[in-house]
Amino acid sequence: MKLSMKNLSVKVIVIALAAGVVAGCSLTKPHEKAAAAKADQAGLSAVESSRFDGTFVAPNAQFAQYRKLLVEQLDLNEVQIRKQTTDKINDTPWELSDADRRYYQERYTEALMNNLIADGRFATSLQAGADVLQVKAKILEIAPLASKDDPQGRPTMMKVYSEGMGTMTLELTLIDSATGDLLAIITDRRDLGRIWEENNRVTNNIQIRLAFNQWLRTLRTELDRLAVK
Template identity: 30%
Template structure:
């Protein structure tokens, strides 16, 4: 009887507790931020009255794909939607890190990974969604008829969270979706890697040249 009473008490407590959704967690993380217009980026939320000029270096953390979803093209069979294995994730993570390292190294702005030095920004990034233009049909693969041509490999949606590396204060969140330059070509691993590289390079250049715009309204 005692166990039933305890279980009842727990259930009542859970029913009375506020429901925390993913949207609620995100809203909490972005509390106190305001929308800022930054050239070439879809959505930017930043804390007001931040002296961005005091930041003279940037630390880049590895790309996170632990919560990435795949938005398959219309008509794709569920059996053909691939799992995001480490092998599939590898080129995204590799090309992201290379692009941002290269871009910030050119101006001497790159700080060591894990740096908590004053005046350093930390950029944490994650892919929210991959929307490939084409996913091979497994029945076609079995027959060897799997060559396809598309304008682009697809779109990548990213979220970038910017922190003060020394204090851990969350300063800004950037969400952006883009695709490579449209041009008809064979859809294969070599071409897809080239397009991922182009997209990551574009983001890296935008961040290097427009970080100061976060302070503008």
């Protein structure tokens, strides 16, 4: 009987561990899975304790050698707009206008300059070099929580309130500008606010600016940490 109880205990522990593994896997976000697949194909390894959802780095990357950044414009060409399910018959597509795209790109560039360039840690470069790190950024997804605050999205006098503005997902790619070698893939999803407030163009723009600032501040932290390894 003691042996049976022991075997039963072992089985219970194994089942519990298996359930934990399944639960952990189910919590992995789609953008993390996609980044992990690309990283695995490129031979990159996951960085433990990253402040991003996922950071994958080349084993032999020497980040300490980079003192300049070759920065490309924020890529919005393949952004997916994921809307909440709705039964409103007059609901219209949530789309980025040219003005929206410019705003996103300007806020990204502003955040990069403030967090990586302003204090002299990095300088900007217009051409490749041995000490130049190429930075590419792409918005993968925007998931708004309400119709867009424009004439096509909602009536002029309508006020909408939501708990935050939604979420936005970013992917960063770091490349050795001289060799073209892929050094890192970073992905992260951020909540665009977490409090109940009016959902309009002004509050959306504020949250977009805050998201980019947090992302680039975190990138600075990660680069500083990788440079001392």
